[in-house]
Every structure is written in structure tokens, then in C-alpha cells.
Amino acid sequence: MLTSKRLMAVVLIAASGLFGGCAVNPVTGKNEIAFVPESQELAIGQKNYGPYRQAQGGDYVVEPELSQYVKSVGGRLAKVSDRKLPYEFSILNDSTPNAWALPGGKISINRGLLVELDNEAELAAVLAHEIVHAAARHSAQAMERGVFLQGALVAAGVALGGTDYRDVGMAAAGVGAQLTNQKFSRGDESEADAYGMQYMVRAGYDPAAAVRLQETFVRLAEGKEADWLSGLFASHPPSRERVAANREMVAKLGNPGGDVGQARYQNAIARLKRTKPAYEAYDEARTAFKDGKLDTAMAKVDRAISIEPKEAAFYGLRGEIQAAKNGDKSALKDLDKAVALNPDYFRPLLVRGYMRQEAGDTGGAERDLKRSLSLLPTAEGYYSLGNVAARQGKESQAIGYFQKAATSSSNVGKAATKRLAQLDLNKNPARYVATAMGLSKDGYLVVKIANEAGVAVRNVRVVVGPKSINGVRKQIEFGIDRVLDAGKAVQVKTDLGPMSVSKARGYGAVVSNAELAR
Structure with missing residues (x-):
């Protein structure tokens, strides 16, 4: 039996062997x-x-x-x-x-x-x-x-019993x-x-x-x-x-002195120092916009533009403020200006793509969103592109985009999970309604069914039986006679048993059907 010191030595040697070199x-x-x-x-x-x-x-x-x-x-x-x-x-x-x-x-x-x-x-x-x-x-x-x-x-997990890393x-x-x-x-x-x-x-x-x-x-x-x-x-x-x-x-170092370059530097940053108030106003506008103070945000960003009219970020923010206020064409005009001044920044492309998608311009939206995602992958970009693909009837593409957006824990990620369920639940119910197995005190199989779809589901059916290469070989099937709300779970005791723990490990359960509860 390994002592703790010897075990640590084995762990360190194993890790060094896997990764190391001098x-x-x-x-x-x-x-x-x-x-x-x-x-x-x-x-x-x-x-x-x-x-x-x-x-x-x-x-x-x-x-x-x-x-x-x-x-x-x-x-x-x-x-x-x-x-x-x-x-x-x-x-x-x-x-x-x-x-x-x-x-x-x-x-x-x-x-x-x-x-x-x-x-x-x-x-x-x-x-x-x-x-x-x-x-x-x-x-x-x-x-x-x-x-x-x-x-x-x-290495320690292998030696001591296993841990899952994701x-x-x-x-x-x-x-x-x-x-x-x-x-x-x-x-x-x-x-x-x-x-x-x-x-x-x-x-x-x-x-x-x-x-x-x-x-x-x-x-x-x-x-x-x-x-x-x-x-x-x-x-x-x-x-x-x-x-x-x-x-x-x-x-x-011998107090060597050397080049200081003060005049050269001050000349280089002269415009940046002169326009510093513009960026201060812009930062204040962003804070006001985040706090929902749209009129204050607009006034601040207008001041920023009056000082530095060539800054793309200012027009991008003004476009977002315009969209939040009334969503009219003036927002698109500002976003167009932002993209023209800096075509290699993701944010105005993302917002313009979203607005075009909302307006039904799926072609323009798709171009903007794909360009935005190539610069910075975001849940918002994938979600909006999923909506574009769904509107174009490209269901498999939409599912792929929503799956990427759903990896985010944000509200957008949650919305993407719901859209996935709307498109894919009937075809792949087991992706959204999970199962786990256990044994009751008297040795009967118990199945836990958890709704991870983000939306309420109904007509859930579960197949239980011995595990096989292809999944689960059906021995019994049962249904849940109630609507299962998002995030909720139920446990069902089956009539399979009594059995030992070792035998129970050979059994599995899979959801064979689930529908949106409209």
C-alpha cells in the first residue's frame, strides 16, 4: 500500500513524465x-x-x-x-x-x-x-x-478512484x-x-x-x-x-542615462491628449446607457462625437442608444458609420446584424453576424445567426448555432436552450430530458427524469432495460402523466427488481419521447 508521501512522489513523477522537459x-x-x-x-x-x-x-x-x-x-x-x-x-x-x-x-x-x-x-x-x-x-x-x-x-484520480474534468x-x-x-x-x-x-x-x-x-x-x-x-x-x-x-x-547599471524622448512622445500623443475629454464623455455615456439613462447617454456621446468625429466607437454606441430608444433608421445610419470607420471591430457588426435580422434582412444580417463572429465568438452572435438560419428554413444550421450559444450561462444562453428545444426536442428528446438510475431500499430500479430543456415539456416517455452497444435494450417503458416544468425533476420507482447493485449497473434509461407543453 502506498503511503501519502510515496503516492505524491508517484503523482509528481507521472505528471513530469507526461508534460516535462528541462x-x-x-x-x-x-x-x-x-x-x-x-x-x-x-x-x-x-x-x-x-x-x-x-x-x-x-x-x-x-x-x-x-x-x-x-x-x-x-x-x-x-x-x-x-x-x-x-x-x-x-x-x-x-x-x-x-x-x-x-x-x-x-x-x-x-x-x-x-x-x-x-x-x-x-x-x-x-x-x-x-x-x-x-x-x-x-x-x-x-x-x-x-x-x-x-x-x-x-494522476492521483487514476490512483485513487477517478475524477471527471471538463x-x-x-x-x-x-x-x-x-x-x-x-x-x-x-x-x-x-x-x-x-x-x-x-x-x-x-x-x-x-x-x-x-x-x-x-x-x-x-x-x-x-x-x-x-x-x-x-x-x-x-x-x-x-x-x-x-x-x-x-x-x-x-x-x-552605472546610471548610464540615455534617450528620454519627451518632446517626441508628447508630439506623438498630442491628439490623444487633446481628445481625452471625448473618451471621458464616451465612458460616461456607456455607464448611463447601462443604467438605462438613455437621454443622458445620448447627450454624452454627442459631446464625444463633437470633439472626435473620427472615432468609430462613438457612432457604434450612439447607434445602440438609438435602437434602444426607438429602433429607427437613424440607428442603422450610426452603425453604418461605425463599421465604415472601423470594419474590423466586432461590436457594431453584431448590433447591426441583430437589427437587420429583426427587420427581416436575413442576407445582410447573416453577413454582419458571420463577420462579427470571425472577430470574436459571442453567444449573442450565435443566437442571432441561429434565428436567421431558422427564418431561412435551414433547421440543422440553426440548431448548430443555438447549440454554440447555449454553452453560455448568460440569459442569451438560456434563450438559445429554449430555441433548441423548440426545434430539436421531438427528434432528440434525450438531449434535453436527462435520466439517472438508482436503487430503492428494497432493491428496485428508480429512474430520475430531469427537464434540462429550458421550457416545460409533456408526454415524456422513458425506456428502461439492459445497456447494449446501441444504447438501452427495451425491457419496460413508462410515461410521465404530468407537465414537467423547466428545471424540474421526478423520480419513478419501476417494477424491475429486486436486484443487486452490480446487476443494476448493467441497466440504463433513456427518454424516447418528449414534446413542448404549449
């Missing part, structure tokens, strides 16, 4: 166990980079030259990094001061952080920090810790879904600070900017400014200890 960290030079190969890092970053940007406001496209400027600063640093990756840099259209890196060197910085920085060296400090997170495999290591723990649990969710919600806002360890943050400053020196920037940046972060954190606390601080918590460590690192 590698030298390209940044620190330390030997470490690497479970995630570089090919998987690159694949995860590539797969998630687009959807994550979409989910966080999309790219800031008003000023292509500003995006190019940030890419040039990032490229200058990437050239001197210790690990050559396909680095990419983007600006997200979000007011929250934040920046993040995915495995494989996919890096984003928010519009809201750019306006808080003072010079190019501070921008370099942010980007170098994120480059190190990617180059030193910090995100991959966080994944590995999760994989290792899961691997250990699976990964349920929409696209882009599996491995790596929390990587952009994860809390790195203190060691990871220290490494990203220290090696990031070394990268700054190699690229010719003044590393003292990293000290000034952390001092600003600490001051804002101590002031508990809400926007900052919900942004960069969530994943990169500042502290006075980090300021002191960064200052020591600058001294260790």
Missing part, C-alpha cells in the same frame, strides 16, 4: 522545467491575441501613425531582447490604464495608459517590462503551474483565457523590472524612467484611483519596494 530560460539563464513547448506558446498567443483585443475595446484606429510609433518603440526593444519571438504591439481602444503580454510576444497597451505617460522612455519601460514577461516565459510558466496541478490531480466555454475561453489580467509572482515582476531596464539600456533609453514610472504608479495606487486600481495594478501591483529595487538596478 530547458534554460533565455532571459535569466536558469535551468527550469518546461512543460509548454515554444510551438504551443506561439500558437496560444496567435490564437488569443485577436479575440482578446476585440473583447477589450478593439484596436485604436483613429491614428494609424500613433500605432506605428508604438510599434517602432516596441521593435527597438524587441531587437535587443534575449529571445527572438514574433513580437507584435498594438494599442487598445480602452481608457483603463493597462498593458499586457500573451505567450509568444503578443503585447498590447491601452489608450488610457498612453495619456498618463510623460515620455518615450516611460513607454519603453512599460513595453520592455511586457517583453520580458513574454521572453522569460512568465505567462507560460503560469500556465504550466496550472497544467502541472491538473496533471497531478489526474472544460466548458465559448471559443477563446479555454487555455490562457486569464493571461492578460493574471497576477504575476513577485519574482516574475522583479525579473520583468530588472531585465526590462537592461533592455532599455541596450536600446539606448534612460533606465531611470522605469523608476519614475513606478513612483507614479505607487502614488496613484496609494491614492486609490479607481481606474488605475482596475487596470495595470490588477496584474502588476506597484510597491515602494519595487521603486527601491529599480533605483538600485539603475545604480548597478
